[in-house]
Amino acid sequence: xxxxxxxxxxxxxxxxxxxxxxxxxxxxxxxxxxxxxxxxxxxxxxxxxxxxxxxxxxxxxxxxxxxxxxxxxxxxxxxxxxxxxxxxxxxxxxxxxxxxxxxxxxxxxxxxxxxxxxxxxxxxxxxxxxxxxxxxxxxxxxxxxxxxxxxxxxxxxxxxxxxxxxxxxxxxxxxxxxxxxxxxxxxxxxxxxxxxxxxxxxxxxxxxxxxxxxxxxxxxxxxxxxxxxxxxxxxxxxxxxxxxxxxxxxxxxxxxxxxxxxxxxxxxxxxxxxxxxxxxxxxxxxxxxxxxxxxxxxxxxxxxxxxxxxxxxxxxxxxxxxxxxxxxxxxxxxxxxxxxxxxxxxxxxxxxxxxxxxxxxxxxxxxxxxxxxxxxxxxxxxxxxxxxxxxxxxxxxxxxxxxxxxxxxxxxxxxxxxxxxxxxxxxxxxxxxxxxxxxxxxxxxxxxxxxxxxxxxxxxxxxxxxxxxxxxxxxxxxxxxxxxxxxxxxxxxxxxxxxxxxxxxxxxxxxxxxxxxxxxxxxxxxxxxxxxxxxxxxxxxxxxxxxxxxxxxxxxxxxxxxxxxxxxxxx
Numbered sequence: 001x002x003x004x005x006x007x008x009x010x011x012x013x014x015x016x017x018x019x020x021x022x023x024x025x026x027x028x029x030x031x032x033x034x035x036x037x038x039x040x041x042x043x044x045x046x047x048x049x050x051x052x053x054x055x056x057x058x059x060x061x062x063x064x065x066x067x068x069x070x071x072x073x074x075x076x077x078x079x080x081x082x083x084x085x086x087x088x089x090x091x092x093x094x095x096x097x098x099x100x101x102x103x104x105x106x107x108x109x110x111x112x113x114x115x116x117x118x119x120x121x122x123x124x125x126x127x128x129x130x131x132x133x134x135x136x137x138x139x140x141x142x143x144x145x146x147x148x149x150x151x152x153x154x155x156x157x158x159x160x161x162x163x164x165x166x167x168x169x170x171x172x173x174x175x176x177x178x179x180x181x182x183x184x185x186x187x188x189x190x191x192x193x194x195x196x197x198x199x200x201x202x203x204x205x206x207x208x209x210x211x212x213x214x215x216x217x218x219x220x221x222x223x224x225x226x227x228x229x230x231x232x233x234x235x236x237x238x239x240x241x242x243x244x245x246x247x248x249x250x251x252x253x254x255x256x257x258x259x260x261x262x263x264x265x266x267x268x269x270x271x272x273x274x275x276x277x278x279x280x281x282x283x284x285x286x287x288x289x290x291x292x293x294x295x296x297x298x299x300x301x302x303x304x305x306x307x308x309x310x311x312x313x314x315x316x317x318x319x320x321x322x323x324x325x326x327x328x329x330x331x332x333x334x335x336x337x338x339x340x341x342x343x344x345x346x347x348x349x350x351x352x353x354x355x356x357x358x359x360x361x362x363x364x365x366x367x368x369x370x371x372x373x374x375x376x377x378x379x380x381x382x383x384x385x386x387x388x389x390x391x392x393x394x395x396x397x398x399x400x401x402x403x404x405x406x407x408x409x410x411x412x413x414x415x416x417x418x419x420x421x422x423x424x425x426x427x428x429x430x431x432x433x434x435x436x437x438x439x440x441x442x443x444x445x446x447x448x449x450x451x452x453x454x455x456x457x458x459x460x461x462x463x464x465x466x467x468x469x470x471x472x473x474x475x476x477x478x479x480x481x482x483x484x485x486x487x488x489x490x491x492x493x494x495x496x497x498x499x500x501x502x503x504x505x506x507x508x509x510x511x512x513x514x515x516x517x518x519x520x521x522x523x524x525x526x527x528x529x530x531x532x533x534x535x536x537x538x539x540x541x542x543x544x545x546x547x548x549x550x551x552x553x554x555x556x557x558x559x560x561x562x563x564x565x566x567x568x569x570x571x
Contacts, residue, residue, distance in 0.1 A: 004466060005503050005548050005570045007473040008033040018042075024487060026479050030472060030500050041241055044248035044492075046222065052202040056183035057176035061158050061199050062206035064174055065096070068133050068156070069207075074103040076131035078118050079303065080138040080192065081111050081294030083287045087231030088137035088160075088193040090260075090306035091224045095200040098219040099207060105129060108299045111367060112391045115400075116430070116437065118146030127153040134158070138192025140172070141165045141180070142430045147172050160195045162237070163430055164412055189238035189496070193231030194246060197224060225250040226259050227306060233279050234287030236434070238496030247492045251277055262305035265318035266290070278489050280499075289318070292325035295367030332368045339364070339372045339386060340379065355465065356456035357384040358449040360399060364388035370402035370435070377404040381467040383411060383456055385438075387445065398427065399445060403436045408464035411436040414455045422451055469568050471503035471548050477526045482560045485551045501567055503548040506532075508541050523547075523564060534566035546570040 010029050014037045018028035021039035036042060052058045068075060075096060079089035089106050096104045107129065109115065109122055117139040123146050126134050133156045140147065140159035147170035150157050157172040164179050176199055178185040190198070200221055207213050229250020232243050239247065253259065254277045259267075263286065267274040270285035293302040301324075305317035342359045357376055364372075366388035373386040385403040390396065405411040410433040419426045425447055429438035440448050493499035507524035514520045514533075519541070521532035531554065532547075541547075549564040 002467070003568050003570065004468045005546060005568060006468055006470050007503065008470050011037070014038075024484075026476070026484070027488070027491065030488075033472060034497055044245045044252075046245075046249060049245055050186055050242050052198045052205070054183075055176060055178060055185040055195075055198050055202070056180060057174050058199055058202040059206070060174045061160070061176050062202035064133070064156065064158055065101075065199070065203045066206045066210060066212075069096075069099065069101045072102060073132035074105070074130055075101055075133045075135060076126045076129055077104070077106040077135045077137055078122055078126065078139070079106055079108045079299070080116065081108055081299040082138070082235070083290040083294075083302070084192045084231045084235035085138040086290050086294070086299055086302040086306060087227045087234070088191075088196045089303050091193055091200070091227050091231075092135060092137055092196050093303075093307055094227075094260075095197070095221060095224055096203075098221065098223075099200065099203055100212065105131065106303065108294075108303060110298065111294060113393070115392065115428070115439070118143035118150070120145050120149035122146060123150035123153060123155070126150065127155060131155065136160060137196050138162070140170065141175070141177055142170075144168065144170050146170075158199075160192070160199055162190055162192050162195050164432060187240050187242040189240050189243055191232045191235045191237045191243070193228050193235075194237075194243065197221070197228045197246075200224070222249065222253070223258065226254050226263055229254075230263065230282050230286055230290075233282035233494050234290070236283075236495045239492060239494045240496065244492045244497060247279060247282075247494070251279070251490075251492070260306060261309050261311050261314035262307070262317065265305065265311070265314040266321065268315070269318040269322040276486075279492055279494050280489070283494065288328075289321045289325045292328040293321055295371075296328055296331070296365075297324050328368060331365050332371050335364055335368055336372050336375050339376060343376050343380065343384075352465075353380045353382050354453060355382065355460055356452045357382050358387070358445075358452055359384070360387040360445060362389055366390065366400045369400065370404070370437075373402050373404045377406060381406055381465065383409050383414070383452075385448075385452060387440075389442070390439070397442055399440050399442050401438050401440065401448075403431070403438070405434045405436075406464065409456065409460055414452070414459065417455050418448075418451045421455075422447065425451060469501070469503075469548050470498065471501045473502065474504040475502040475525070475551070477528065480525065480528070480530065480551075480562050482553050482562060485553050485562065488551065499550065501548050501550050503546060503570075505544060505546045506564075508543055508545060511540055513538060519566075521564075521566065525564070530562060530564055532564040532566050537566070541569060542571065 010033045014032035015028045077092045079085040134150050135158045141161040141163050147157050159172040159175045161177045178188050178190050229247040266286045272281050272285050290302040293299050339359045369386040369388050373384045376384040383405045385401045387399040387401040390398040412431045415429040427439040509522040511521050519534040519537040523532045548568040549566045552563045552565045554561050554563040
């Protein structure tokens with residue numbers, strides 16, 4: 001498939017203003033290209049965080065929790081089984097205990113048996129555990145039945161979530177969600193862990209007002225920011241100014257050694273250094289290891305790892321999570337190959353892929369369908385759903401699907417449209433613009449596929465279907481230095497604030513395959529030799545070619561060298 005390499009515009013006035021404020025010239029250019037217009041936006045001080053007061057429901061949540069703590073009520077958190085849910089749960093448990101709650105427990109649904117969110121059976125389990133108050137984190141906004149059941153059992157329900165709500169909201173005592181109607185909180189991209197952190201900030205303020213704490217004696221909730229940073233990056237939410245501040249603050253503490261035992265153990269298990277932690281470590285090392293527990297095993301492992309302060313236990317749990325992640329990689333590798341073959345069989349080599357791709361095989365594992373959907377979406381630049389048969393008792397006739405989308409196609413809205421056209425087609429669905437999930441009857445798979453195609457074809461223009469890669473244009477040779485790359489990696493990059501990718505015409509001096517699936521390159525950049533690697537590429541490149549590349553540092557025998565990580569070619 002052809003790819004168009006584009007160069008971002010750099011507003012000269014913004015770049016100049018940033019440079020005048022003492023920001024590195026290249027960083028000034030990169031920030032200006034990502035919409036930063038003033039140095040104030042880059043101020044990551046805690047004082048610059050949005051106030052909790054504008055987050056609808058946060059004050060009511062604070063009152064409910066302050067009353068519950070005063071009455072020594074038992075609180076139970078119902079978490080989601082991904083990294084955002086696990087970190088939100090750990091932040092909730094740790095934060096509530098810091099603020100005086102003596103009885104805080106949690107329940108995390110099983111992906112296979114329970115499925116997503118607060119269901120009626122989960123509400124029953126919370127009641128049986130002896131709880132008085134049920135708090136959801138990273139779920140609950142679509143849990144009409146679960147909330148109703150919890151309330152019927154006499155539980156108070158506080159929903160904290162960030163997913164997009166449906167037309168009807170659950171009847172919970174309090175809902176905190178920046179995306180609910182009437183919420184004026186500016187950051188609509190807050191992750192589930194961010195919402196829980198903000199609820200704790202509001203609760204601490206309420207306890208100060210009640211005279212429980214003074215400004216001097218109040219617990220320092222900033223100790224929770226490493227967990228907030230991890231969940232925010234791992235959930236791939238947009239890194240707007242507020243989220244970037246949360247992540248930057250978390251990273252500062254990690255690098256300074258203020259880090260929960262479990263996170264430190266995960267850094268070790270992944271062979272990474274906490275003192276030079278970056279957002280890439282969250283996205284590619286810690287996040288996947290936590291997520292693996294929810295995909296293949298029990299997310300309790302991931303949550304316990306993040307809650308414990310016992311170093312030996314943290315190390316043991318991190319090793320278990322690392323082993324589960326290796327197993328996840330093996331399963332995913334086999335499944336990805338199979339799914340790719342199915343996807344490729346849907347169209348001829350000479351044709352463009354269809355507007356949307358839908359893949360199912362009875363042997364697929366439901367824990368990794370999301371990752372595989374992401375890989376197919378990346379390869380073909382099409383919205384994609386991957387389905388697996390449900391292993392839940394009595395649900396063998398159901399398929400669970402996970403979808404990933406491309407810019408310009410809102411996946412949750414597409415599912416909503418499909419549900420309106422064919423009311424019986426989706427048993428359950430929910431999610432965001434770029435990622436969503438649903439459950440269908442196996443007999444409706446063909447109908448789902450044709451309906452998904454139809455909606456995709458109707459809503460996407462040829463321009464949306466054209467694969468594009470935005471880059472930062474040519475790299476000035478003076479910045480091809482290890483020291484600069486270290487400076488650049490320390491910044492907060494991620495969704496909506498893309499990591500720097502440069503592009504220009506390079507000379508390919510030599511190329512060879514390594515490990516049968518990667519292209520090792522000797523390149524010339526502006527007349528100077530530089531090593532390059534293109535992971536997952538086996539086709540040879542012409543002698544001169546426009547490449548898009550990230551900067552990386554390769555360490556060999558104690559020597560650090562600059563390496564270009566090639567992302568794409570304009571051929």
